[in-house]
Amino acid sequence: MSNTTILRTRGLSKHFAGFAAVQNVDIEVAQGSIHALVGPNGAGKTTCFNLLSKFLDPSSGDIYFHDQNITRMQPADVARLGMVRSFQISATFPHMTLLENVRVGLQRSAGLAHQFWRPTRVLKRLDDEAMRFLDLVGLVAQPDQLAANLPYGHKRALELATTLAMNPQLLLLDEPTQGLGHEDVEQVTELIRRVAQGRTVLMVEHNMSVISRICDRVTVMQRGQVLAEGSYAEVAGNPEVIAAYMGESTEEMHA
């Protein structure tokens, strides 16, 4: 793991009608690491992701990708720089085939996105590459199946294959194992570990066993603020973090 920082925020804040969903957050993600963002429900993790990927404009603060200030950029341009996000709810193109889904991730960089006068046939030259990504996530068997027909776990895998087709340096994964059965969690975890080779991953994750196994560093958020940061062992032993999670479970009990 190298020591260079790939993504850095300074004083990042977002207010929704006076409510501070994200407050003064400073995060540093080291290149080549798998970095987890954790915290109770409503802590501001997804909002953070929306800010980083520029789907939301921050109320204040700055975001740097490789020392380039990206705070004012368009979301599509951030993606082109090499920082590609996924969504908390799986995001595929349901009425397109698996192959077509992955090809969408390849088309733009291949210069095959604007051509409205050529037949879809010309996209066939991307098929081999698309199949490699389907193979990587274990979905190579039925490339002509419609994405809508996949079970949920496979949709998440397809989403990952499409993201990887962008050849991103940094992946932002919002709860990649949420809603998956035990076996699927194992597979997706293994997959993330595998695709993280030579890349950086920032992931929101609730499953502590997943975090303890694959994450190099953990940032804990609570009520929009960073509560703690460190290795899994460090944050897991932090009394404030334990209190935050205890607080959550107590609230749940009373709810």
Add this chain to the structure above:
Amino acid sequence: MPRRPRIPVYMVWGLLLLAIAAPWLGLYPVLGMRMMCFALFACAFNLLAGYTGLISFGHAALFGGAGYITGLALTSWGWSTPAGILLGVLVALAIGLVMGVLAVRRYGIYFSMVTLALAQIVYFYCLQADFTGGEDGLQGIPRGTLFGLPLQSDRVMYYVVLVVFVASWWFMRRIVRSPFGQVLQAVSENEPRTISLGYRANRYKLGVFLLSAGFAGLAGALKSVVMGFETLTDVHWSTSGLVILMTLVGGLGTDLGPILGAVIITVLEEKMGTISRFLEQLTGIHWFATLNDSASMVNGAIFVLCVLLFRRGIVGALRERWGGAQVPAD
């Protein structure tokens, strides 16, 4: 392979043969040309609405706007017919550019409202401007010649329109099945995801809006040449409503639906007198005779029936009957 169900290819060839033979089978060529102009207009609308879900309420401005400009170029400036039609298309593209830039970042009803508002501006401009002839319309547009071929004969004109129509239809079908069409489909199925893959979604929506505007303009320009006049009806909001109706009745997001819808609605409007008298004689109920005066009510009734009976228009229903795997509903 579980793909979308399709209308068999022989249907398309059958329809083409029918269109070629129609003037000899008793179809009044001017009615046939009117059908094709509206069918082209509906296909243009469908290119936008059927594949992006953006329902424009302003397409009349593109259709009628082009019609007026072409008419003006042919009557007052003495331009040749192809040049006049080309100018009409360019003007539709220009109006479409303004509309598209302002509208594509909106969603749902807000998109429709922006297009409607801009189309109303075009309507009021046409109402006031001198060259349009106001309430009287622009009369006496000459058909002229096409590369030396005189277009006065209705039959000759019919085949010219048919060629333009078929070529345009084929090209729009190609757009839907192009690399660009794939990105459009991605945008319409999951816009945030498409953006996260590095596509500036609004640019693609603007692109298809312009393509749709160009073909709507071509339809309007052709119609003014065919009919020899242009009136305020074509820029009126009710024409925007008419093209929505045609597309939905025939089948939104299908290749042939807009054509079928346009043919049905055009025939109904044209032949309502005959149909209502026939129904009156058949049933002896005098009320049917009054239908002639309320075409919009009949259109409305057909619309309601189609929506209730066939979720995806008539062609959508046929397509399901012809089989292929079922695709989950949108």
